[in-house]
Amino acid sequence: MSGAKALMNSLxxxxxxxxxxxxxxxxxxIYDALVDAKFRHVLVRHEQSAAHMADGYARIKRKAGVxxxxxxxxxxxxxxxxxxxxADSSPLIAITGQVPxxxxxxxxxxxxxxxxxxxxxxxxxxxxxYATEIxxxxxxxxxxxxxxxxxxxxxxxxxxxQQDVTEIPFxxxxxxxxxKPIVDPDLSNVGKAVELLVSAQQPIIMAGGGxxxxxxxxxxxxxxxxxxxxxxxxxxxxxxxxxxxxxAMGPIGMHGHAEANRIILEADCILAVGARFSDRSVGRFDxxxxxxxxIHLDIDPAEIGxxxxxxxxxxxxxxxxxxxxxxxxxxxxxxxNTENPWLKRRRELIDYFSxxxxxxxxxxxxxxxxxxxxxxxxxxxxxxxxVGQCQMWTSLHFDVISPGTFFSSxxxxxxxxxxxxxxxxKAARPDVHVVDVAGDGSxxxxxxxxxxxVLENLPVIVFLLNNDMLGMVAQWQRTFYDRRYMxxxxxxxxxxxxxxxxxGASGFSVQSMDELEKAIKSALKTEVATVIDIRIDPxxxxxxxxxxxxxxxxMITGA
Amino acid sequence: MSSxxxxxxxxYIISSLVENKPGVLFRITNLFRARNFNIESITVGITEKPxxxxxxxxxxxxxxxxxxxxKQLRKLIDIVEVEVLDINNTVYRELALIKIRAKDFTNRxxxxxxxxxxRANILDIGKESVTVEVIGTPDKIxxxxxxxxxxxxxxxxxxxxxxxxxxx
Numbered sequence: 001m002s003g004a005k006a007l008m009n010s011l012x013x014x015x016x017x018x019x020x021x022x023x024x025x026x027x028x029x030i031y032d033a034l035v036d037a038k039f040r041h042v043l044v045r046h047e048q049s050a051a052h053m054a055d056g057y058a059r060i061k062r063k064a065g066v067x068x069x070x071x072x073x074x075x076x077x078x079x080x081x082x083x084x085x086x087a088d089s090s091p092l093i094a095i096t097g098q099v100p101x102x103x104x105x106x107x108x109x110x111x112x113x114x115x116x117x118x119x120x121x122x123x124x125x126x127x128x129x130y131a132t133e134i135x136x137x138x139x140x141x142x143x144x145x146x147x148x149x150x151x152x153x154x155x156x157x158x159x160x161x162q163q164d165v166t167e168i169p170f171x172x173x174x175x176x177x178x179x180k181p182i183v184d185p186d187l188s189n190v191g192k193a194v195e196l197l198v199s200a201q202q203p204i205i206m207a208g209g210g211x212x213x214x215x216x217x218x219x220x221x222x223x224x225x226x227x228x229x230x231x232x233x234x235x236x237x238x239x240x241x242x243x244x245x246x247x248a249m250g251p252i253g254m255h256g257h258a259e260a261n262r263i264i265l266e267a268d269c270i271l272a273v274g275a276r277f278s279d280r281s282v283g284r285f286d287x288x289x290x291x292x293x294x295i296h297l298d299i300d301p302a303e304i305g306x307x308x309x310x311x312x313x314x315x316x317x318x319x320x321x322x323x324x325x326x327x328x329x330x331x332x333x334x335x336x337n338t339e340n341p342w343l344k345r346r347r348e349l350i351d352y353f354s355x356x357x358x359x360x361x362x363x364x365x366x367x368x369x370x371x372x373x374x375x376x377x378x379x380x381x382x383x384x385x386x387v388g389q390c391q392m393w394t395s396l397h398f399d400v401i402s403p404g405t406f407f408s409s410x411x412x413x414x415x416x417x418x419x420x421x422x423x424x425x426k427a428a429r430p431d432v433h434v435v436d437v438a439g440d441g442s443x444x445x446x447x448x449x450x451x452x453x454v455l456e457n458l459p460v461i462v463f464l465l466n467n468d469m470l471g472m473v474a475q476w477q478r479t480f481y482d483r484r485y486m487x488x489x490x491x492x493x494x495x496x497x498x499x500x501x502x503x504g505a506s507g508f509s510v511q512s513m514d515e516l517e518k519a520i521k522s523a524l525k526t527e528v529a530t531v532i533d534i535r536i537d538p539x540x541x542x543x544x545x546x547x548x549x550x551x552x553x554x555m556i557t558g559a
Numbered sequence: 560m561s562s563x564x565x566x567x568x569x570x571y572i573i574s575s576l577v578e579n580k581p582g583v584l585f586r587i588t589n590l591f592r593a594r595n596f597n598i599e600s601i602t603v604g605i606t607e608k609p610x611x612x613x614x615x616x617x618x619x620x621x622x623x624x625x626x627x628x629x630k631q632l633r634k635l636i637d638i639v640e641v642e643v644l645d646i647n648n649t650v651y652r653e654l655a656l657i658k659i660r661a662k663d664f665t666n667r668x669x670x671x672x673x674x675x676x677x678r679a680n681i682l683d684i685g686k687e688s689v690t691v692e693v694i695g696t697p698d699k700i701x702x703x704x705x706x707x708x709x710x711x712x713x714x715x716x717x718x719x720x721x722x723x724x725x726x727x
Contacts, residue, residue, distance in 0.1 A: 309623075
């Protein structure tokens with residue numbers, strides 16, 4: 001058996017049903033073996049998109065996605081996608097071809113030290129030097145990528161290792177002695193947390209991406225309802241908790257919901273679940289959480305105390321820890337009156353801020369467009385975003401109802417992520433609608449994935465909030481640089497309807513709410529990718545805004 | 560951070576067992592760089608088990624950062640074990656080779672006398688220099704260096720600290 005064939009067999013054993021990739025000189029043997037593989041191959045138009053597609057697939061399937069690239073530029077093109085997955089703890093297996101072993105270090109054609117390049121943005125990187133190592137390496141890679149705090153793993157296979165034909169063993173068991181993810185939480189710490197939560201007058205839950213990664217949706221809801229605590233999320237945790245739930249407050253942070261940013265300052269006890277206290281979420285580390293008890297539950301011990309020192313730390317799988325917590329709480333917690341002052345305060349803040357929203361004169365605004373999308377889109381549909389204003393507007397104005405149906409490049413903030421990732425999500429869930437809320441700037445970066453969407457029959461809806469600007473940068477230049485615009489104008493190029501049509505997708509240009517409604521309805525009916533080009537005001541800002549280096553209390557609402 | 564600020568922070572010795580294979584040292588030093596941790600010294604050598612190396616790292620940092628550093632090291636898959644050694648219950652040594660300028664007889668004699676007091680060995684005597692080997696804690700080596708600095712140090716090579724916890 002050849003190394004390449006062993007790779008295919010190993011991937012099949014891991015249950016892989018789809019890979020996203022692009023061939024080249026150094027991975028030709030892998031592509032030859034793909035001809036006979038039992039899983040699907042999706043040809044991309046740029047390797048960055050292959051990584052994003054595999055990432056989008058992984059976030060919806062909650063198992064590792066796989067992408068392939070050749071050596072050198074193919075491999076380096078993957079890096080942005082790998083770093084995106086790393087920043088958002090998404091399980092990804094990136095398989096690159098490498099020049100033959102005897103050429104490594106000779107600066108050969110299309111040679112890059114991809115192990116060195118990938119080191120800071122992968123959980124691990126393997127370079128098997130014998131074909132016989134491949135099955136073991138693949139098994140280890142999936143184990144490392146999917147367990148503990150998930151993340152990307154790179155497998156770099158020299159061309160001669162792919163070609164080598166020999167007897168190759170497939171181990172049933174592997175051991176990685178330096179890797180011991182903690183799963184079971186320390187029960188005594190859970191008990192202490194329960195005591196604190198029960199005695200708190202103004203408890204709050206901050207749910208992060210860890211809740212989505214572990215699929216702890218019902219467990220989170222159970223705990224929240226037992227202590228009647230309002231639930232805010234981080235941006236990555238958006239959709240960990242149904243945003244139409246009577247305890248939901250939406251995301252906190254730089255562009256969080258105003259009421260969420262405010263209520264968290266008034267809490268006396270915070271339960272942070274699968275969250276890492278990022279600067280984007282909590283503003284200044286030194287100001288955040290002063291005078292309140294902080295309970296931090298996370299699977300990654302290194303997150304405890306990294307940005308914020310805490311009162312009680314629980315290390316373990318979020319799902320199993322929350323389940324234990326709910327069990328303990330159900331024995332002690334007296335169901336609190338829904339009319340208690342803390343929940344009244346929650347209502348008050350929501351009402352206050354809903355009347356303090358800055359409005360814009362155009363008929364179609366980003367806010368109204370997203371509200372319309374929510375109204376027409378079935379609850380179980382999957383929504384992702386590009387990066388910038390379009391992303392933050394989605395966070396603010398689009399309520400995720402079915403937990404785990406929303407994701408975005410929240411950590412690395414990769415423009416061009418949303419569209420290919422939505423195609424990957426569609427591959428994972430062909431039965432539901434998938435929408436990428438895009439901006440014109442981001443969509444530009446990976447719009448050639450339209451070819452993939454059309455040819456591979458993976459239709460998604462690109463909900464393009466087009467302000468003809470690199471809008472978030474323009475907003476900052478407006479706010480902090482005295483309106484001295486530089487490098488932000490897109491000058492109406494290209495025509496997105498024509499772009500869509502050129503790829504065989506359908507395109508709509510929208511200027512009124514009526515046209516928008518028709519376009520969304522039409523997109524939901526068609527079997528082909530649709531780009532809805534929605535013209536919005538170039539001066540529409542994202543509010544609220546917590547400026548960098550300030551605390552949540554310094555939030556500007558714009559109204 | 561200035562060297563004076565660094566000196567005011569406590570010295571920690573981190574002892575770790577790591578996979579003995581290519582790329583491991585790179586992964587570890589890269590972590591220090593990426594996370595903005597300071598390394599004072601690092602030594603690597605194989606252990607009684609041929610597939611494991613012992614890496615001894617000394618660093619001067621605040622206790623809170625030390626905790627984060629150890630956790631980040633533990634996350635590295637090539638690191639099998641990490642512990643911060645209790646300095647009071649640890650034997651630790653460093654070796655230094657110091658080539659000292661010594662042109663005349665009196666200087667050489669003085670250097671040799673100092674070396675004897677420090678139980679250091681004279682490894683080489685040339686026409687213009689004496690090379691001394693000092694073994695001890697980093698403090699002892701510093702003390703010797705400060706003493707002979709008056710003669711002009713031509714070159715110095717230090718190994719960094721190797722350490723083991725004392726036996727039960």
